[in-house]
Amino acid sequence: MKVIIIAGKVVFAVIWLGLFALLAGANGELSTQSIGLLSLLLAVMVITHLLLLGIFVATMKEVFPWRKGDSWQILAFGIFAWLSILQRPKPDQGSTPPRP
Numbered sequence: 810m811k812v813i814i815i816a817g818k819v820v821f822a823v824i825w826l827g828l829f830a831l832l833a834g835a836n837g838e839l840s841t842q843s844i845g846l847l848s849l850l851l852a853v854m855v856i857t858h859l860l861l862l863g864i865f866v867a868t869m870k871e872v873f874p875w876r877k878g879d880s881w882q883i884l885a886f887g888i889f890a891w892l893s894i895l896q897r898p899k900p901d902q903g904s905t906p907p908r909p
């Protein structure tokens with residue numbers, strides 16, 4: 810499972826870098842349609858990952874340990890960051906007092 814998560818993060822990193830490189834003009838001149846399509850793809854990816862982040866925070870934040878950079882991880886890597894957070898060991902339940 811760890812290999813799949815790492816591979817997924819690498820794929821997303823390549824996609825992000827490719828989108829930003831194309832939008833920055835690293836590939837030469839782009840037509841207006843190409844820039845519009847790349848901007849649309851980037852917007853869809855950002856919106857999808859923001860929705861995933863919202864779902865994760867709403868449902869799982871109380872159950873799993875939450876670290877400072879987790880929001881950025883989910884925003885950048887989507888489901889693969891979510892899976893890596895789910896694989897973390899849960900905090901020790903014995904150290905907290907039981908709820909009445």
